[in-house]
Amino acid sequence: MDAAERPPVTGGCHAACDADDGFVGDEGKMGTPRVPPCVPRPVQLRHICSLSGEAYVARRAWRDASLAACPRHPRGGCGLVRHGTYPRRTPTGMRIARYYCPTAHETFSLLPDCLASHFPGELAAVEAVVATVEAARSVEAAADVLRPDITLPSAVRWVRRRLTPVRRALLAVVTLLPDLFTGDARLTAVRLALVTPSALVALRTHAAPHLATLPTPLGLHPRTARRDTPSPVDPHGMGADRASPSR
DSSP: OOGGGSSSOHHHHHHHSOOOOOBBBBTSOOOOOOOOOOOOOOOOEEOOOOOHHHHHTTTGGTOOOOOOSSSSSTTTTTTOOOEEEEEEESSTEEEEEEETTTTTTTTEEEEETTTTSSSSBBBHHHHHHHHHHSSSSSSHHHHHHHHTTSSSHHHHHHHHHHHHHHHHHHHHHHHHHHHTTTTOOHHHHHHHHTOSOOHHHHHHHOOOTGTTSTTTTSSSSOOOSSSSSOOOOOSSSOOOOOOOOOO
């Protein structure tokens, strides 16, 4: 990424998240107060586009991606400007258009329908993994076919990283759109209901009003980690048993 396309360094929410949670001084008094976690914001938006990833790159279609109004200031006046592009590793040569709101100190990227959200590659590739699992006798069998180049445990993890979020997203969509689906959240059933072999790409249109809340890689809601949740601690130590008193 060249210097012209780097997002500006801003304060606000992101700066607060980087602050220390606090420290205890020499006299046992609390120092810097604990900073509450930031509220995640949907900074990835949909670019309605029917092109495949290869065609998107060939046509340099990110030049046509535009944002009519700022998501934070629909009435305008915030100074929304185009903010260059940033690259994606796959497909090779892919770039994503980006806008910047100087008032909200936020950037907004325009993701074409062919690409997976917050996940490498295209939605079609992720869908192919799920379809292979549904046709196989087990996840392990599908993993052995899909990733013969790595060990089976690693292949299973690779498959599950794609399978689990897609199943979660399909279940959410089928629940949200009962008139369109029969309640069956399997990929095979969703493809049949939509009459297409590219169900995930098609769902970007059918579930458009819900994309900001649907899980990735279909939806645009990123995974977030709770900063205010302490790590679980075993209340009972696993040390050696204490000797019983002699009688």
